[in-house]
Amino acid sequence: MPQNQEMPEMNAYLWYCHDLAITYPDTITWPGEDQFVAEQQDYFSRQQSELSPACFYRPFDELQLSYAVARVKIHPLCPIAVKGGGHASFAGASNTAKGITIVLRHFDQVTPSADKRTVRVGAGNRWRNVYQELERFNLTVTGGRTGSVGVGGFTLGGGISFFSGLYGLSCDNVANYRAILANGSILDVNRNSQPELYWALRGGGSNFAIVTHFEMYAIPHAYMWGGTRNYTKQWIPRLIDFYVESGFLASSQPSASQITTLYYRDGEYTATVDLFNVNPEPSDMLFNTTLPQVPYTSDTLAITRQSQLAESNYLGQPDGLRQTYWTATYLLDQALAHFIHQVFEEETAALGPLDDLEARCIMQIFANNTLQAMTKNGGNALPIAGGEQPVIILNPAFRWQQASDDLKILQANQNLFTRVKHYARERALNVDYLYMPYASEFQNVLETYGPKNLDRLRQVASTYDPEGFFQTQTPGYFKLNGRVGW
Numbered sequence: 001m002p003q004n005q006e007m008p009e010m011n012a013y014l015w016y017c018h019d020l021a022i023t024y025p026d027t028i029t030w031p032g033e034d035q036f037v038a039e040q041q042d043y044f045s046r047q048q049s050e051l052s053p054a055c056f057y058r059p060f061d062e063l064q065l066s067y068a069v070a071r072v073k074i075h076p077l078c079p080i081a082v083k084g085g086g087h088a089s090f091a092g093a094s095n096t097a098k099g100i101t102i103v104l105r106h107f108d109q110v111t112p113s114a115d116k117r118t119v120r121v122g123a124g125n126r127w128r129n130v131y132q133e134l135e136r137f138n139l140t141v142t143g144g145r146t147g148s149v150g151v152g153g154f155t156l157g158g159g160i161s162f163f164s165g166l167y168g169l170s171c172d173n174v175a176n177y178r179a180i181l182a183n184g185s186i187l188d189v190n191r192n193s194q195p196e197l198y199w200a201l202r203g204g205g206s207n208f209a210i211v212t213h214f215e216m217y218a219i220p221h222a223y224m225w226g227g228t229r230n231y232t233k234q235w236i237p238r239l240i241d242f243y244v245e246s247g248f249l250a251s252s253q254p255s256a257s258q259i260t261t262l263y264y265r266d267g268e269y270t271a272t273v274d275l276f277n278v279n280p281e282p283s284d285m286l287f288n289t290t291l292p293q294v295p296y297t298s299d300t301l302a303i304t305r306q307s308q309l310a311e312s313n314y315l316g317q318p319d320g321l322r323q324t325y326w327t328a329t330y331l332l333d334q335a336l337a338h339f340i341h342q343v344f345e346e347e348t349a350a351l352g353p354l355d356d357l358e359a360r361c362i363m364q365i366f367a368n369n370t371l372q373a374m375t376k377n378g379g380n381a382l383p384i385a386g387g388e389q390p391v392i393i394l395n396p397a398f399r400w401q402q403a404s405d406d407l408k409i410l411q412a413n414q415n416l417f418t419r420v421k422h423y424a425r426e427r428a429l430n431v432d433y434l435y436m437p438y439a440s441e442f443q444n445v446l447e448t449y450g451p452k453n454l455d456r457l458r459q460v461a462s463t464y465d466p467e468g469f470f471q472t473q474t475p476g477y478f479k480l481n482g483r484v485g486w
C-alpha cells in the first residue's frame with residue numbers, strides 16, 4: 001500500500017482508502033494495479049482518464065457505499081468523485097486527481113418487478129446492458145440512445161430517449177429512487193415518501209444523494225424502426241429546413257424523433273440525420289416533410305431492436321479521445337437554425353483540420369409533447385417543463401487527439417455559443433436553460449433553472465444535506481452555487 005509522509009491532503013486520501021480497504025477487502029484498487037489502470041481507462045474522454053485518484057473504491061452493495069459516505073466526514077480533506085458510466089466529458093466530473101473515486105459498477109442489476117410494470121435498474125449499468133436484459137422479456141425503459149452511456153449521470157440530469165416524445169425524459173419515468181444521503185442513510189425516494197427530494201432528483205443532478213437504483217416504469221416493447229442517413233455538404237441547408245419542420249410536426253407522431261448532425265472532419269463538411277420511430281415502421285411524420293426529396297449517399301434505416309441501435313450509435317463514439325460537449329437552448333426558428341449552421345462552419349473552418357479533429361453540431365428538439373410529459377407526477381426540476389413552444393437543444397461535441405489543441409477548440413465552442421446566443425437574444429429566441437448532460441464545465445447549468453427552481457433545489461439540499469457534503473466534498477460536477485471543479 002502506498003505511503004506519503006509529506007502532504008497532509010494526500011495522507012487524508014490514503015487514510016480514507018486504507019480505512020475502506022481494511023473494512024471491506026476487495027473493494028479498493030490501488031495505483032499500479034491492472035484493475036486500477038483498467039478502471040482509469042474506462043472513461044469516455046481522455047481528460048477524465050488522465051486523472052489518477054489515490055484509489056478507486058468499488059462497493060458491492062448499499063451498506064458498503066453508505067459506510068464510505070458516512071466515513072468520509074472523518075476525512076474532510078478528502079474529496080470524492082462518483083463514477084456511474086463515466087461519460088461526462090470534462091476532467092473531474094466523475095474522476096479525480098485530488099481524492100478518491102467511488103465506482104458504482106457493481107450496482108448492475110436489471111430486475112423487472114413481478115407484475116412487469118417497473119424495472120429496478122442499478123445505477124452502475126450502461127444502457128446496453130439494460131436493453132439486452134430487458135429484451136428477453138419484451139420490455140424496455142426510457143434510457144439512452146448510445147449503449148455505452150451510464151444510467152446514473154444520464155438519468156439525474158434528464159435523459160433524452162427514443163421514447164421522450166411519448167413519455168418525457170428518463171427522469172420523468174422513475175417511480176422510485178433508492179438513494180444514499182450525505183449522512184449515510186439509505187432512503188426510498190418517491191412522490192409519496194419524499195416529494196421534494198423526488199422532484200429535485202428529476203433533473204437536479206448529483207447535488208442531493210448518491211442513487212444506487214432507479215425503479216423505472218417498464219414499457220412493453222420488442223422492435224422499432226431507425227437508423228442514420230448520410231448526406232454531402234450541398235444538402236445541409238435543405239436538412240436544416242427539414243430539422244425545423246420536423247420540430248413543428250413532432251406532436252403529430254410522438255413515437256418518432258430525429259437528430260440532425262453537421263460534421264467537420266479532415267477539412268470536409270457532411271451531415272447525418274438519425275431517424276427513429278419506437279413503433280416498428282417508418283415514420284409518416286418524418287417523411288411528410290422535405291426529407292424524401294433530399295438525396296442521400298447511404299442509409300442504415302431498418303426495423304431493429306433498441307439494443308442494436310444503441311450499439312451502432314456507440315461505434316461512432318468510441319472512448320479514449322479528448323472531448324468537449326457544450327449546450328444551448330433556443331425557441332425553434334428556421335433563420336436561427338440556419339445561423340447555427342453558418343457559425344458552426346465559420347468557427348470550425350477557422351480551426352483548420354487539427355490532428356484527428358471531428359467536430360459535430362448535434363441539433364435536437366424538445367417538442368411540445370416532450371415538454372408536456374415533463375410535468376407528470378408532480379413535474380421535474382427543469383424550468384422548461386410544461387412549455388408550449390418547441391425548443392432547439394443544441395449540442396456542439398468536438399473530439400481530437402492533442403492536448404496542445406485544447407484551448408483552440410474550447411475557444412471555438414465558446415465563440416459558437418456566444419455568437420448564437422447574441423443572435424437569439426436579439427430576436428427574442430433565447431431560452432436560458434442549459435441541458436445538464438451536454439453542458440461543458442464552463443457553463444453555469446443550475447443558474448439557468450431560474451430563481452424559483454434554484455431556491456427550491458437549495459431548500460431541498462439544506463434539508464437532506466445540511467452540512468453541504470454534496471456541495472463541497474463532491475465538487476466535480478454542476479453545483480448549486482454555480483461552481484464546477486476541484
Ligand SMILES: Cc1cc2nc3c(=O)[nH]c(=O)nc-3n(C[C@H](O)[C@H](O)[C@H](O)COP(=O)(O)OP(=O)(O)OC[C@H]3O[C@@H](n4cnc5c(N)ncnc54)[C@H](O)[C@@H]3O)c2cc1C
Pocket residue numbers: 044081082083084085086087088089093094104123144145146149150151152153154155156157158159160161205206209210211212317437438476477
Ligand atoms: C457518446 C455519448 C452519447 C450520449 N447520448 C445521450 C443521449 O442519448 N441522451 C442524453 O440525454 N444524453 C446523452 N449523453 C450525455 C450523457 O447523458 C451524460 O454524459 C451523462 O452524464 C452520462 O452519465 P454517466 O453515468 O455515464 O456519466 P458519469 O460521468 O459517470 O456521471 C456524470 C455525473 O453524474 C454523477 N453521477 C453518476 N451516477 C450517479 C449516481 N448514481 N448518483 C449520484 N451521482 C451520480 C457523477 O458523479 C458525475 O458527476 C451522451 C453522452 C455521450 C458521451
